[in-house]
Amino acid sequence: MSYYHSEIKHYVAVDCVIFGFQQGSLHLLLLKRKMEPAQGQWSLMGGFVREGESVDEAAKRVLAELTGLENLYMEQVHTFGAIDRDPGERVVSVVYYALINIDEYDRESVHQHNAYWVNIDEVPPLIFDHEEMVAMAREKMKQKAAREPIGFNLLPELFTLTRLQNLYEAIYGEAIDKRNFRKRVAEMDCIEKTDKIDKESSKRGASLYRFNANVYRHTNTKFKL
Amino acid sequence: MSYYHSEIKHYVAVDCVIFGFQQGSLHLLLLKRKMEPAQGQWSLMGGFVREGESVDEAAKRVLAELTGLENLYMEQVHTFGAIDRDPGERVVSVVYYALINIDEYDRESVHQHNAYWVNIDEVPPLIFDHEEMVAMAREKMKQKAAREPIGFNLLPELFTLTRLQNLYEAIYGEAIDKRNFRKRVAEMDCIEKTDKIDKESSKRGASLYRFNANVYRHTNTKFKL
């Protein structure tokens, strides 16, 4: 209105790199675009920032639209601001990543958006600069997961240690020594053994564990997996 | 024009957290605003993203406007997108930090912008969300400086080891053991001793060192100071 009238405005969008964990691998929720530009090609889920919402809120809305889930763990990654990154028109895009428990999304909604879970190591070519977005999001998530307990967002509430180890192997992209891994887990009070046993994944059965966020907040020991 | 006509646009700005190193402390280059809104208050250097430039280019331009320097080391920090973060009008701001050798900027230009170097531990109240921007930039710079040789951008080409140590102490906010520090430096081939001696800082004189970016690129040893 008043101060900045001599400046120009831009479209501001958000794009979401949505991580899930399945069959021992990280997966991404990708869309096969139903609209121009780039119809028929693969892309991240995105949307424009609207008038009455912050950029963070726009990302939450876009995620909820697709997955039906509110309160996902989400983090801003980077803003992509090249002039011609979108060949349709100039759009500045703020990228977020989200971590979701792959058992809990709204399949109906995902289906309607023409979205599919794709193994992160078999991602098809993506439109625009979306591959770079994925690369940055993956790297940032990896760094964060090593030092803060965000990985549990990718798991159900109860999980076996083998499953947790598989998750971290997928995140780091390398094998982890089982005994060393369990030693580290044992030192972390916030990862609690429950008295429940999982019989799905093995004949013998494996103890189920749970992440306790309260314990995490009240202990001063650094998280490190 | 075509695809996104039903969406609305936003002002997109850049704000720059400009670090310098002086008298053993990190300093920030801050402006006393000459215009509304928030005239007379302290702020970061900023500006709007224009039509023919990317967001990165806007940040470079804004930095060059203030300091007269091109090719500064610069990194994107975060995008601030709250609706009412700027009480004048809605502006989405992309924050960058830059590292500058405090001996080399254009004093004339800085003076004209009403800008001053302020010790980072004595920063006055800043407008809007600029204090949060500074905090995030500082943390990100610290993380990066520990693992990549960006600190040299804050120093002249030749420097003594004591000066380098003082810089890292300022970045980390804690004292470093002199012998351990020098041991680490000695193991890094990219930090080369020259045959020049600095006589300014001590009676005895101290050897001057230089960072060699080529050597850094061609060695595989991780940078760690």
Next chain:
DNA sequence: TCAAAAGTGTTAAGTTTACACCCATGA
């Protein structure tokens, strides 16, 4: 001659890595 910064190694503590076998169970 003395104040001020430069320069220099060793040891202990802590952390990280490598590694192999027995257990419980359902098919």
Next chain:
DNA sequence: TCATGGGTGTAAACTTAACACTTTTGA
């Protein structure tokens, strides 16, 4: 009974941290 995944400890290698005195020189 055997194939499958669950569960457990120790020693060596490496990394980090702690620590104090001698040197040079200009004022």
